[in-house]
Amino acid sequence: MMKTNIYKLICAGILIGFTACERPLSDDVEFATYASNGDVFLDGFTAGLNYFPFEGSKLDAFTVDADVSYDGEASMRIDVPNFGDPAGAYAGAVFPTDSPRDLSGYDALTFWAKATKAATINEIGFGNNFGENKFLVTKTNLRISTNWVKYTIPIPDPSKLVAESGLFWYSEGPEDGDGYTFWVDEIQFEKLGTVAQPRPAILNGEDVEQSTFTDITIPITGLTQTFNLANGINQTVNAAPGYFTFETSNPGVALVNEQGVVTTLNEGTAVITALLGGVRAAGSLTLNVGGAFELAPVPTRPAADVISVYSDAYTNVNVDFYNGFFEPFQTTLGGDDLNINGNRIISYTDLNFVGIQFGRVNASAMTGLHVDLYIPESITLNDNSFIDIELQDYGSDAVTGGGDDTVSRIKLPADRLQTGQWISVDIPFTDFTALSNRSNLGLILFQSSEGLSELLVDNIYFYR
Amino acid sequence: MKNKKRLKRGLRVLAAKLPLLCTLLVLASCSTSEEQTVVTFTDLVLEDNFDVDGAPNAEIWNYNIGTGENGWGNNELQYYTSRSENVNVQNGYLLITARKENYEGSGYTSARLLTKGKFERTYGRYEARIELPYGQGIWPAFWLLGSDIPGEIWPQIGEIDIMEYRGQEPTVVLGTVHGPGYSAGQSVSKRYELENDRFDTGFHIFGIEWGPEYINFYVDDVLYNQITPDDVPGEWVFNHDFYIILNLAVGGSFVGSPNAETVFPQTMLVDYVRVYQSNIPNN
Numbered sequence: 001m002m003k004t005n006i007y008k009l010i011c012a013g014i015l016i017g018f019t020a021c022e023r024p025l026s027d028d029v030e031f032a033t034y035a036s037n038g039d040v041f042l043d044g045f046t047a048g049l050n051y052f053p054f055e056g057s058k059l060d061a062f063t064v065d066a067d068v069s070y071d072g073e074a075s076m077r078i079d080v081p082n083f084g085d086p087a088g089a090y091a092g093a094v095f096p097t098d099s100p101r102d103l104s105g106y107d108a109l110t111f112w113a114k115a116t117k118a119a120t121i122n123e124i125g126f127g128n129n130f131g132e133n134k135f136l137v138t139k140t141n142l143r144i145s146t147n148w149v150k151y152t153i154p155i156p157d158p159s160k161l162v163a164e165s166g167l168f169w170y171s172e173g174p175e176d177g178d179g180y181t182f183w184v185d186e187i188q189f190e191k192l193g194t195v196a197q198p199r200p201a202i203l204n205g206e207d208v209e210q211s212t213f214t215d216i217t218i219p220i221t222g223l224t225q226t227f228n229l230a231n232g233i234n235q236t237v238n239a240a241p242g243y244f245t246f247e248t249s250n251p252g253v254a255l256v257n258e259q260g261v262v263t264t265l266n267e268g269t270a271v272i273t274a275l276l277g278g279v280r281a282a283g284s285l286t287l288n289v290g291g292a293f294e295l296a297p298v299p300t301r302p303a304a305d306v307i308s309v310y311s312d313a314y315t316n317v318n319v320d321f322y323n324g325f326f327e328p329f330q331t332t333l334g335g336d337d338l339n340i341n342g343n344r345i346i347s348y349t350d351l352n353f354v355g356i357q358f359g360r361v362n363a364s365a366m367t368g369l370h371v372d373l374y375i376p377e378s379i380t381l382n383d384n385s386f387i388d389i390e391l392q393d394y395g396s397d398a399v400t401g402g403g404d405d406t407v408s409r410i411k412l413p414a415d416r417l418q419t420g421q422w423i424s425v426d427i428p429f430t431d432f433t434a435l436s437n438r439s440n441l442g443l444i445l446f447q448s449s450e451g452l453s454e455l456l457v458d459n460i461y462f463y464r
Numbered sequence: 465m466k467n468k469k470r471l472k473r474g475l476r477v478l479a480a481k482l483p484l485l486c487t488l489l490v491l492a493s494c495s496t497s498e499e500q501t502v503v504t505f506t507d508l509v510l511e512d513n514f515d516v517d518g519a520p521n522a523e524i525w526n527y528n529i530g531t532g533e534n535g536w537g538n539n540e541l542q543y544y545t546s547r548s549e550n551v552n553v554q555n556g557y558l559l560i561t562a563r564k565e566n567y568e569g570s571g572y573t574s575a576r577l578l579t580k581g582k583f584e585r586t587y588g589r590y591e592a593r594i595e596l597p598y599g600q601g602i603w604p605a606f607w608l609l610g611s612d613i614p615g616e617i618w619p620q621i622g623e624i625d626i627m628e629y630r631g632q633e634p635t636v637v638l639g640t641v642h643g644p645g646y647s648a649g650q651s652v653s654k655r656y657e658l659e660n661d662r663f664d665t666g667f668h669i670f671g672i673e674w675g676p677e678y679i680n681f682y683v684d685d686v687l688y689n690q691i692t693p694d695d696v697p698g699e700w701v702f703n704h705d706f707y708i709i710l711n712l713a714v715g716g717s718f719v720g721s722p723n724a725e726t727v728f729p730q731t732m733l734v735d736y737v738r739v740y741q742s743n744i745p746n747n
Binding site for chain 2 (some may be wrong): 191192194197199228230233234
């Protein structure tokens, strides 16, 4: 091994010697490739590497720690703040280089990491340079432990990374309110040769069928790449649309651009699929495109009389999520997905139930809930059809649980439902009979009868 | 006996015909040559290149069908069939495919081919070129089992595992012998691990060269182990006829069960199986 290295060094020396003898390059020459150096952080910042913390994060959460390292002189130390730290709510940063690197000869980003306690890093990866992030890769919920372990984040398609400047990034918040420290060392791009069996997916591998309308745009979400690693583990990462080649079965009905955004053009059916690195991605989106879409009635109540969760007509409170996942029974896909000429609409498919968490909202001065619903499928409603709407107040602790929550639901029976047109409902709080408090409203939940699996929602607000 | 071909156990050796200049320079710099000849038997006596589409050549291959006793003695989960879904020749390759399906009371199906009663032989060079499947609980093997001897049962009849592999360890294969006093968990075995490569992304050659009182194990051009009577803590039972088995098991005590992460179907692709007879006198 040593001999081989010496031999390589000698070869390199000879090559350098030859290079020095050549005539200088003309100014017209455009370099086809960038440096292929795969080192990110070994014992310190590699040449040209920068540290840029995220806005709102604890700016000094990152330091170079000369006392702790897996190998060599130093490691990256990240101090995740406690909940409520005035210096910042979380630790998060990108590490871009001044000039791009050609990483196409590698198949993974690898690093060693350990923490002061077993923890789960929310997001960690590469391809984030505070720019276009065209080839962003994110490993979510990376479990780390108190001893040094090597982690592998595969490159979804190395051939794309001929000019990448986002070499490393992470984002991690407190765990159960508590901060902690983790260390990362020997961060580098490697050609492992054991990153294999690619299984890309769109829509998280689901075959989704959706009724929709002409002239709308729908982003393809749930983009992942999965590789089997040498240790036998299937490692799945979120991959930016830039890694995929999207296809439509019917360009007269729907087009899809390189960002994975679908635009519907005419009535008909189109199936959207994708490839990654020549491998067919699991999952597809079948769009049954109907005619032009009629938007929900524009709300007319004065803003002063409204607290809005979701409406283009008002300023909305913060929404935590449009499709909180409740294991293991929830099937619902979708969320704040639909955008028709700037009008945002929540769109759900495979609906059984779904929750939107917001606020918290003090609606004590309000008298009712407004919501606009639209059933886009041409299904036959019967006596058993319904949509339930539930409101949850999180109580004085403002979080779910704690014994102070109140919940109440009402039923929209079949005679209040119609397909193919907006259903505008105003529900007085007095109908939510069990909702004894409404000063910390945090969740609205929709549940549908079997067979009623697609629902559009708009203009969710409380009024007086 | 041509002892110059014998190796120290565990010595890893390079093939003589590696063309790389750099490699040669490194080798040349060694004080004593470590070059070894991987194989010496070249007189072909059996060859199946799987050139005819359809069922494998019935003049060479039999099948084991069903679940055997206690999952072929290993708590294996598959039901072996000879259906084309599980065993088929296509485009020059033998495909043995493990499927997740309910069949005859088992949760998986697969296939096990053997030359019992068709080709049984003592000594020789046995090799196959195979691309392996992958995933937790996937257990392919290319092996030899001792022919039936009246009144004797396994492990007395002997077993030579030319290649065994756990789908959850895609960079590692094992070469093993089983005999009386050294079977199952006490078998004499050695791992061979690929560096910067794995066995499920390309074809690799798995072979043994077996003569009186030695079995050499090789992968591609690397001879990675030799087992001799001195290496086994019991009787040397490798001086009679053996037959060839190619199979793809699912689950069992060697690998554990598949889990939600295991992708099905999984296919073991075999490019060829070849046997060269021993050129050592007195066999």
